[in-house]
Amino acid sequence: xxxxxxxxxxxxxxxxxxxxxxxxxxxxxxxxxxxxxxxxxxxxxxxxxxxxxxxxxxxxxxxxxxxxxxxxxxxxxxxxxxxxxxxxxxxxxxxxxxxxxxxxxxxxxxxxxxx
Amino acid sequence: xxxxxxxxxxxxxxxxxxxxxxxxxxxxxxxxxxxxxxxxxxxxxxxxxxxxxxxxxxxxxxxxxxxxxxxxxxxxxxxxxxxxxxxxxxxxxxxxxxxxxxxxxxxxxxxxxxx
Numbered sequence: 001x002x003x004x005x006x007x008x009x010x011x012x013x014x015x016x017x018x019x020x021x022x023x024x025x026x027x028x029x030x031x032x033x034x035x036x037x038x039x040x041x042x043x044x045x046x047x048x049x050x051x052x053x054x055x056x057x058x059x060x061x062x063x064x065x066x067x068x069x070x071x072x073x074x075x076x077x078x079x080x081x082x083x084x085x086x087x088x089x090x091x092x093x094x095x096x097x098x099x100x101x102x103x104x105x106x107x108x109x110x111x112x113x114x115x
Numbered sequence: 116x117x118x119x120x121x122x123x124x125x126x127x128x129x130x131x132x133x134x135x136x137x138x139x140x141x142x143x144x145x146x147x148x149x150x151x152x153x154x155x156x157x158x159x160x161x162x163x164x165x166x167x168x169x170x171x172x173x174x175x176x177x178x179x180x181x182x183x184x185x186x187x188x189x190x191x192x193x194x195x196x197x198x199x200x201x202x203x204x205x206x207x208x209x210x211x212x213x214x215x216x217x218x219x220x221x222x223x224x225x226x227x228x229x230x
Binding site: 035047052102105106107 | 148155156157158160163173203205209215219220223224
């Protein structure tokens with residue numbers, strides 16, 4: 001079974017600085033998808049960014065980008081120019097290609113942004 | 116934002132009583148999912164549906180049942196609620212046609228307290 005590990009339960013960053021959240025996963029499959037979700041205090045789960053495993057190019061969405069290392073099974077999230085509104089829990093998730101397309105989540109990283 | 120609503124948003128109930136949570140979508144998406152979120156565990160899949168009357172178990176399905184009689188509604192029932200089912204419950208939907216159309220979008224969550 002696939003597993004997703006987020007080794008940093010908590011992280012903090014100064015406003016306007018850059019922070020990187022780590023995620024590793026375990027799978028024997030070659031085709032899959034990876035996601036980062038944000039959960040602010042409102043508890044709403046918000047999709048931040050997604051990556052197809054067959055694409056070598058790292059996904060970017062405005063201030064959010066990923067460093068996808070397929071051989072190392074690593075999928076880190078970089079937040080540039082951190083803003084107070086970025087403070088949230090961040091969850092890394094894995095999805096198999098095809099089949100039931102179920103998501104497997106990591107346990108999350110709580111990000112604090114200091115003014 | 117995907118059109119997903121959950122009801123009720125908050126519920127307090129007593130041990131041994133049945134509870135039904137409702138997820139309603141306006142996106143006509145094929146796949147629907149129920150997750151629970153507990154501290155230290157991230158989100159874990161309870162049950163999912165890949166079409167009307169088509170459902171399957173997830174990682175933590177014991178004590179839960181689901182039904183889907185219409186594309187837009189997915190019901191989660193706790194047949195006899197226990198204190199261990201105190202949690203925040205999230206519904207999610209996806210188109211499920213392969214590739215990134217499998218991306219899941221989440222409802223606002225239901226906070227359930229079982230006394």
